[in-house]
Amino acid sequence: MQLKKLVSRCIQQDRKAQEELYRIFGDKLYSVCLKYSRNRVEAEDNLQDSFVTIFEKIGQYHFKGSFEGWLKRITINTVLQKYRKDGVLYLVSTQELPDTAALVIEEDDTDLDTLLKLIQELPDQYRLTFNLYVLDGYSHREISEMLGISTGTSKSNLARAKALLRTRIREIIHQKEAKSSNQ
Numbered sequence: 001m002q003l004k005k006l007v008s009r010c011i012q013q014d015r016k017a018q019e020e021l022y023r024i025f026g027d028k029l030y031s032v033c034l035k036y037s038r039n040r041v042e043a044e045d046n047l048q049d050s051f052v053t054i055f056e057k058i059g060q061y062h063f064k065g066s067f068e069g070w071l072k073r074i075t076i077n078t079v080l081q082k083y084r085k086d087g088v089l090y091l092v093s094t095q096e097l098p099d100t101a102a103l104v105i106e107e108d109d110t111d112l113d114t115l116l117k118l119i120q121e122l123p124d125q126y127r128l129t130f131n132l133y134v135l136d137g138y139s140h141r142e143i144s145e146m147l148g149i150s151t152g153t154s155k156s157n158l159a160r161a162k163a164l165l166r167t168r169i170r171e172i173i174h175q176k177e178a179k180s181s182n183q
Contacts (some may be wrong), residue, residue: 003010003063003067004063005066006020006021007058007061007063010055010058011058013055014174015149016170018051018055021054024137025068025071026047026051028045028068028071028072029050029051029072029075030044030047032042032047032072032075032076033047033050033075033079034116034120035116035119035135036076036079036080036127036128036131037079037120038091038120038124038127039120041160046079047075049078049079049082050074050078050079052102053074053077053078054071054074054075057074062094063101067100072136076132076146077146078138080128080146080147083124083128084147084148091104095113118165118168118179119131121168122164122165123151123160125147125157126158126161126164127161128147128155129143129147129154129157129158129161130157130158130161130162130165132146132147133154133158134158140154140155140158
């Protein structure tokens with residue numbers, strides 16, 4: 001089905017068109033939600049909330065720029081709005097950081113799955129800043145506006161996220177090396 005026709009039918013709240021839109025873009029937007037969520041269940045909730053927002057605002061899309069980019073932006077903003085509402089976007093002290101020793105990586109995980117788990121384990125503020133900057137290419141200025149923080153805080157959050165990820169990756173490598181030397 002042609003995109004303009006599909007969007008037009010979604011504007012008219014045609015359930016079949018909405019299902020088709022979900023079928024076409026659901027997996028891609030789920031991947032976006034998964035990057036910004038703490039786990040798969042939260043990602044599913046965020047995807048549902050995102051599609052509710054998409055269907056409410058679909059009449060605002062005027063076929064200027066990428067439709068998929070528009071959907072992605074709505075999804076990211078929906079997730080960030082939820083975190084702002086829930087009050088999870090606060091400065092994290094080093095005492096509140098999770099214990100890296102508690103992180104267990106399953107034997108059958110792929111490298112991407114392992115990295116996703118590590119990113120999901122980051123404190124909310126760090127995870128969101130890391131994903132926005134590294135994975136989605138937003139500038140610190142844009143991130144500061146999206147999260148309601150200063151650009152300096154955005155840069156600090158990114159540096160702390162990278163440091164935590166480096167520490168956790170080193171720990172995993174050390175665990176795997178120790179395990180292989182014991183065999």
